[in-house]
Amino acid sequence: MDNERIAADFWDDLENVLLNVEYVNSIIEFLLKRQELKKHEEIVLLALFDLTNNTQNTLSKMFYKNDCIKNLNKS
Numbered sequence: 001m002d003n004e005r006i007a008a009d010f011w012d013d014l015e016n017v018l019l020n021v022e023y024v025n026s027i028i029e030f031l032l033k034r035q036e037l038k039k040h041e042e043i044v045l046l047a048l049f050d051l052t053n054n055t056q057n058t059l060s061k062m063f064y065k066n067d068c069i070k071n072l073n074k075s
Contacts, residue, residue: 011066018059025052 028049032042 011063014059014062018056018063021052021056021059025049025056028052 028045031037032045032049037045
């Protein structure tokens with residue numbers, strides 16, 4: 001396998017991770033809107049939301065930086 005294919009597979013895998021994190025975030029948001037949550041459940045969900053949100057932001061930055069590198073290499 002050549003380097004370009006390995007890199008493409010890497011970014012495809014990361015995109016899949018990002019989509020999964022976004023899906024988990026939507027589930028957490030749905031659960032947080034429920035009125036019958038106990039306080040400890042809300043605390044756990046908020047902590048999970050912070051963690052997944054930070055992961056999503058980090059992955060988004062990685063994609064942005066990769067796009068910047070691609071654009072620099074083209075010029």
